[in-house]
Amino acid sequence: MEKDFEVVDHTADVGIIAYGADIRQAFTNAARALFSLITNIDDVEEVLYRDIELVAPDEESLLVGWLNELIYLFDVENVIFKRFDITELNNTQLKARSYGEKIDRSKHKLKTGVKAATYHMLTVDKANGCKVQVLFDI
Amino acid sequence: MAAPWQEVVKKIDDYRWEIPQNYKAGMLVPGLIFASENMLNHIWEEQVFQQVANVAFLPGIVSRSLAMPDIHWGYGFPIGGVAATRIKDGVVSPGGVGFDINCGVRLLRTNLTEDEVRPKIGQLIAELFANIPSGVGSTGRIRVSEKELDEVLIKGSRWAVEKGYGEARDITVTEESGCIKGANPEKVSSKAKKRGIPQLGTLGAGNHFLEIEVVDEIYDKDVATAMGIDDLGQVLILIHTGSRGFGHQVCTDYVALLGEAVKKYGISLPDRQLACAPVQSPEGQDYLAAMSCAANYAWTNRQCITHWARESFIKILGKSRSELGLEQIYDVAHNIAKIEEYTIDGKKHTLCVHRKGATRAFPAGHPDIPDIYRNIGQPVLIPGDMGRCSYVALGTEMAMKESFGSTCHGAGRVQSRAAAKRTIRGADVARELTARGITVKTGSMGSLAEEASGAYKDVTEVVNVTDKAGISRKVAKAIPVGVIKG
Numbered sequence: 001m002e003k004d005f006e007v008v009d010h011t012a013d014v015g016i017i018a019y020g021a022d023i024r025q026a027f028t029n030a031a032r033a034l035f036s037l038i039t040n041i042d043d044v045e046e047v048l049y050r051d052i053e054l055v056a057p058d059e060e061s062l063l064v065g066w067l068n069e070l071i072y073l074f075d076v077e078n079v080i081f082k083r084f085d086i087t088e089l090n091n092t093q094l095k096a097r098s099y100g101e102k103i104d105r106s107k108h109k110l111k112t113g114v115k116a117a118t119y120h121m122l123t124v125d126k127a128n129g130c131k132v133q134v135l136f137d138i
Numbered sequence: 139m140a141a142p143w144q145e146v147v148k149k150i151d152d153y154r155w156e157i158p159q160n161y162k163a164g165m166l167v168p169g170l171i172f173a174s175e176n177m178l179n180h181i182w183e184e185q186v187f188q189q190v191a192n193v194a195f196l197p198g199i200v201s202r203s204l205a206m207p208d209i210h211w212g213y214g215f216p217i218g219g220v221a222a223t224r225i226k227d228g229v230v231s232p233g234g235v236g237f238d239i240n241c242g243v244r245l246l247r248t249n250l251t252e253d254e255v256r257p258k259i260g261q262l263i264a265e266l267f268a269n270i271p272s273g274v275g276s277t278g279r280i281r282v283s284e285k286e287l288d289e290v291l292i293k294g295s296r297w298a299v300e301k302g303y304g305e306a307r308d309i310t311v312t313e314e315s316g317c318i319k320g321a322n323p324e325k326v327s328s329k330a331k332k333r334g335i336p337q338l339g340t341l342g343a344g345n346h347f348l349e350i351e352v353v354d355e356i357y358d359k360d361v362a363t364a365m366g367i368d369d370l371g372q373v374l375i376l377i378h379t380g381s382r383g384f385g386h387q388v389c390t391d392y393v394a395l396l397g398e399a400v401k402k403y404g405i406s407l408p409d410r411q412l413a414c415a416p417v418q419s420p421e422g423q424d425y426l427a428a429m430s431c432a433a434n435y436a437w438t439n440r441q442c443i444t445h446w447a448r449e450s451f452i453k454i455l456g457k458s459r460s461e462l463g464l465e466q467i468y469d470v471a472h473n474i475a476k477i478e479e480y481t482i483d484g485k486k487h488t489l490c491v492h493r494k495g496a497t498r499a500f501p502a503g504h505p506d507i508p509d510i511y512r513n514i515g516q517p518v519l520i521p522g523d524m525g526r527c528s529y530v531a532l533g534t535e536m537a538m539k540e541s542f543g544s545t546c547h548g549a550g551r552v553q554s555r556a557a558a559k560r561t562i563r564g565a566d567v568a569r570e571l572t573a574r575g576i577t578v579k580t581g582s583m584g585s586l587a588e589e590a591s592g593a594y595k596d597v598t599e600v601v602n603v604t605d606k607a608g609i610s611r612k613v614a615k616a617i618p619v620g621v622i623k624g
Contacts, residue, residue: 010211011184011210011211012210012212012217013212013213038274056394057397057398060410061394061397064394065394068390071386072329072333072387072390075333075383075386075387076329076332076333076336076383109582110273110582111274111582112274112343112344112588113274113342113343113344113624115238115344115383116237116386116389116390118213118214118393119213119214119397119410119411119413120212120214120409120410121213122410135213137213137236137237137238137386138344
């Protein structure tokens with residue numbers, strides 16, 4: 001795979017397309033894309049982790065739910081994540097452990113605030129590896 | 139060569155363009171775009187026609203799916219979209235309000251002139267920046283318990299005034315008196331509350347800002363005077379922010395919940411972000427109760443920021459509150475759903491009016507506007523992009539007839555944030571603003587570039603369309619001299 005994710009222009013907001021050999025990897029890369037919008041994730045260290053477990057009616061909703069859980073943790077606990085270990089992912093369920101650290105303004109330059117992941121133009125395409133697309137409200 | 143949109147739209151007059159109901163199978167009503175011909179090329183490129191058409195799918199939608207001239211591509215609903223649905227058999231859609239519930243604008247007047255403020259602008263901006271938390275991930279100076287937060291959600295601005303943030307008069311010149319009825323904190327998730335607690339009393343980031351501005355033109359002297367805008371060169375203070383992470387989470391929660399309601403009630407939609415439920419259903423009522431909490435949170439937020447803005451002016455200028463003026467002109471919501479009454483074809487209807495990036499614009503005599511404005515009409519506050527200009531306008535009878543008492547809310551983006559960042563550097567924007575006599579303090583140069591003027595439609599063109607179409611009337615224009623943003 002040449003690239004893990006790319007940022008897609010949208011007038012008011014920002015979209016991302018994330019790739020992976022399978023859906024887990026694509027979901028992982030979507031999460032990395034999210035935090036790369038917020039900050040430079042190379043500056044983030046793995047000093048803590050948070051577990052996420054969620055159920056949703058389908059894969060698209062799982063993707064939105066997964067990213068919104070991460071946005072929630074960023075907003076409430078001020079944690080920036082850089083590595084994601086999705087241990088379980090089927091059509092309706094996701095379990096993951098995410099690693100990162102609390103915001104330290106002396107070393108993390110915050111770029112964009114992300115309000116939420118939306119369902120607009122949302123796709124999970126498993127035709128050839130896996131490619132997912134999400135639009136964020138920023 | 140004819141522009142591609144010419145085959146689609148029906149010109150009604152120079153500022154009104156109809157998207158016929160047969161544009162897309164499934165539309166229940168036609169669409170109507172308020173725009174100049176010049177604006178339509180861009181609107182077409184942006185797929186906004188599709189979004190206006192998609193909104194026309196919402197069950198119970200009446201009249202037309204509307205687009206204000208600052209329309210641009212959103213998610214689900216376009217930004218600058220207005221849709222009214224019958225409450226008896228129509229739906230309410232959280233996507234028709236957006237994530238930043240009750241993002242809105244408050245305007246204060248002062249007795250100060252530009253000459254008095256210019257020499258102290260650096261100090262003023264620094265004081266405001268220090269006094270008002272802003273930026274990505276910023277937390278507030280106010281600490282509330284979860285129980286106290288419930289009070290904020292129920293009381294809105296009144297909570298802030300009772301705690302000493304602001305004055306009782308402020309409430310009388312705030313849309314809904316800063317407290318929309320029907321707020322029920324039990325309908326709000328604990329997640330939304332956890333996001334909301336640390337962020338109360340913060341400006342936030344993105345397009346949110348506080349601006350010190352100077353009156354540059356007055357179009358209607360009598361109306362301006364009634365609002366306390368007396369002269370050219372007079373200093374005004376504009377506050378633009380919303381319900382922060384609290385509102386974002388309420389929307390996130392309810393888009394997911396109503397995604398299920400769509401299946402339950404057998405509603406067919408062209409975009410999942412339009413998720414909705416019948417207004418009268420438990421899901422629809424729960425959303426409105428939670429949305430009202432977020433709206434009240436936003437009014438409380440702007441109320442607290444108003445207080446700190448006043449404190450900052452008093453401290454730096456060394457004068458009393460009454461010498462300085464600092465009275466609130468008005469406060470309006472730009473993202474909200476409201477239950478309102480309209481007469482259509484001689485029949486009274488109770489409607490759920492979704493305004494997503496649109497401003498209420500009620501005319502003189504309307505019972506929902508404050509006594510002091512009852513004879514002139516509701517003040518409409520339209521911020522431009524950062525560093526250009528902003529407008530004060532007035533609601534009209536035409537808005538009641540044609541746009542469900544709504545008009546535009548701002549400039550409307552034409553360039554994506556990413557594109558703006560690629561082509562414009564934050565440092566250059568700061569330099570250009572400084573060269574034009576505007577002092578800026580920001581937490582992030584990147585966010586400054588995203589909000590550069592070039593990324594927006596000209597707000598003057600937008601406001602002129604609403605003025606000429608008659609859905610709001612220009613009163614005054616102000617230009618910035620100082621800005622703080624996240």
